Amino acid sequence: xxxxxxxxxRVLTQLRSDPRTIAMIMxxxxxxxxxxxxxxxxxxxxxxxxxxxxxxxxxxVMFLITSITTQRERSSGTxxxxxxxxxxxxDLMGGYVLAFxxxxxxxxxxxxxxxxxxxxxxxxxxxxxxxxxxxxxxxxCALGLAASAVARTEFQxxxxxxxxxVPQIFTAGIFLPRExxxxxxxxxxxxxxxxYSVDAMQKVxxxxxxxxxxxxxxxxxxxxIGSIALGILTLRRRTD
Amino acid sequence: MIVHNxxxxxxxxxxxxxxxxxxxxxxxxxxxxxxxxxxxxxxLDIPAGHVTGLLGPSGSGKTTLMRAxxxxxxxxxxxxxxxxxxxxxxxxxxxxxxDTQAASVYADLTVRANVEYFASLAGLRGSDAKDAVDAALTxxxxxxxxxxRIASLSGGERSRASLAATFVGNPELIILDEPTVGxxxxxxxxLWELFRRLADDGRTLVVSSHVMDExxxxxxxxxxxxxxxxxSTTPDDLLADTGTTDAESAFLALIDxxxxxx
Ligand SMILES: Nc1ncnc2c1ncn2[C@@H]1O[C@H](COP(=O)(O)OP(=O)(O)OP(=O)(O)O)[C@@H](O)[C@H]1O
Ligand SMILES: [Mg+2]
Numbered sequence: 001x002x003x004x005x006x007x008x009x010r011v012l013t014q015l016r017s018d019p020r021t022i023a024m025i026m027x028x029x030x031x032x033x034x035x036x037x038x039x040x041x042x043x044x045x046x047x048x049x050x051x052x053x054x055x056x057x058x059x060x061v062m063f064l065i066t067s068i069t070t071q072r073e074r075s076s077g078t079x080x081x082x083x084x085x086x087x088x089x090x091d092l093m094g095g096y097v098l099a100f101x102x103x104x105x106x107x108x109x110x111x112x113x114x115x116x117x118x119x120x121x122x123x124x125x126x127x128x129x130x131x132x133x134x135x136x137x138x139x140x141c142a143l144g145l146a147a148s149a150v151a152r153t154e155f156q157x158x159x160x161x162x163x164x165x166v167p168q169i170f171t172a173g174i175f176l177p178r179e180x181x182x183x184x185x186x187x188x189x190x191x192x193x194x195x196y197s198v199d200a201m202q203k204v205x206x207x208x209x210x211x212x213x214x215x216x217x218x219x220x221x222x223x224x225i226g227s228i229a230l231g232i233l234t235l236r237r238r239t240d
Numbered sequence: 241m242i243v244h245n246x247x248x249x250x251x252x253x254x255x256x257x258x259x260x261x262x263x264x265x266x267x268x269x270x271x272x273x274x275x276x277x278x279x280x281x282x283x284l285d286i287p288a289g290h291v292t293g294l295l296g297p298s299g300s301g302k303t304t305l306m307r308a309x310x311x312x313x314x315x316x317x318x319x320x321x322x323x324x325x326x327x328x329x330x331x332x333x334x335x336x337x338x339d340t341q342a343a344s345v346y347a348d349l350t351v352r353a354n355v356e357y358f359a360s361l362a363g364l365r366g367s368d369a370k371d372a373v374d375a376a377l378t379x380x381x382x383x384x385x386x387x388x389r390i391a392s393l394s395g396g397e398r399s400r401a402s403l404a405a406t407f408v409g410n411p412e413l414i415i416l417d418e419p420t421v422g423x424x425x426x427x428x429x430x431l432w433e434l435f436r437r438l439a440d441d442g443r444t445l446v447v448s449s450h451v452m453d454e455x456x457x458x459x460x461x462x463x464x465x466x467x468x469x470x471x472s473t474t475p476d477d478l479l480a481d482t483g484t485t486d487a488e489s490a491f492l493a494l495i496d497x498x499x500x501x502x
Pocket of ligand 1: 240273278296297298299300302303304305341450
């Protein structure tokens with residue numbers, strides 16, 4: 001546990017010295033939300049898409065940042081070195097989740113606050129919306145960890161973004177209601193986690209409470225746990 | 241310029257460790273990388289409490305052998321025992337320190353933050369950690385650069401920061417992959433003096449190099465070529481054996497001898 005904490009602290013110290021990454025985490029999602037508010041001024045577009053974007057962009061950004069950071073750990077040789085120290089693989093993954101998870105909380109607060117400030121109308125509960133945004137950011141982080149543990153090379157790690165995230169954008173019901181999709185795609189959608197965080201976000205927007213989104217949240221949490229476990233299991237101490 | 245590590249060091253008496261003389265023992269050690277045979281049945285013994293030089297031309301398998309010793313090399317077959325345990329055993333991770341060939345430290349952290357992190361991983365905390373970090377920085381003469389980020393260091397400073405991260409946990413067996421490459425003669429001498437003091441304190445050091453003139457600084461030599469151990473000897477015996485006066489000629493003489501034997 002102690003090694004998890006010192007690793008989280010180390011990752012946060014690294015990020016603190018990297019203002020561009022912090023900007024990407026905090027500013028990029030706001031920029032997208034702001035752009036929509038501006039472009040579709042006077043319509044209800046922001047009200048309809050804002051919440052979904054608040055569910056999706058943190059996931060996207062955290063996936064990207066996590067894959068990049070862990071990939072840097074690999075290419076700098078520090079991963080090889082860490083594997084010779086008493087640090088366990090779970091400590092390493094735990095450290096990353098803790099560091100990026102705490103950023104996710106701040107990110108969810110910032111993005112939701114910004115969306116409300118630029119005029120997003122919300123019928124539902126703001127705290128619930130923040131909770132869902134936070135969970136999907138942590139999900140992005142967990143998926144990023146799993147993807148870069150599975151990847152054997154830097155090239156493979158880069159390919160994980162279109163492989164893991166992009167299909168989910170189409171099946172999650174962001175552009176097209178899931179009911180309108182072909183049955184096969186609906187099956188796929190029913191398995192993938194983004195579907196559930198988008199669904200939760202849509203329900204919160206419509207004014208539904210914790211009871212209605214509980215199943216969605218459980219699925220997202222299970223995906224988080226499963227991804228981290230997969231990351232721990234596939235990260236290899238011995239490499240070619 | 242490099243001062244003695246002032247930290248009170250534990251003495252590792254070779255008489256009380258499990259294997260009386262060998263810190264590392266390999267028998268029939270083979271490694272396959274990328275489908276190619278890289279090490280072909282290596283036998284070797286590395287005595288505890290000494291500085292052993294691992295010498296050989298580029299591509300001879302020095303890094304591969306070291307990676308096998310610290311348990312990060314895949315596809316290893318044969319026997320490889322480190323400090324009485326199978327190489328890579330979890331219990332060894334506290335006792336073995338490894339410095340990779342290219343400096344492996346976090347470029348976006350300061351020298352001190354890097355060494356502190358590796359001190360924490362080695363289980364040090366509080367004032368023990370602080371003392372160990374100070375001692376490690378002093379031993380590689382980086383005290384004045386402690387607050388500088390790795391990214392802004394010179395190449396030689398960076399590799400010394402990486403060395404400090406290896407030393408800070410006070411490991412029994414220290415495995416260093418070409419630690420003196422790119423350093424000036426003064427620094428190189430200072431580092432070899434540090435290695436000597438660590439060995440006098442009871443540590444075992446394995447130091448790879450392809451600079452043959454560093455051979456004379458070692459207690460023992462393992463000469464590698466094409467994934468095989470060509471000779472396992474001492475600097476004096478090597479010169480006597482080959483009738484040469486420097487390690488480089490001795491190495492070439494050994495190669496010629498092998499060539500005419502086959
Ligand atoms: N992943 C790999 N796939 C195929 N061959 C590899 C792989 N990694 C290393 N090799 C080969 O293994 C051999 C030994 O490499 P190694 O890095 O152990 O050499 P070395 O003695 O440390 O050389 P140097 O002094 O240049 O560092 C080299 O010929 C190298 O090309
Ligand atoms: Mg090498």
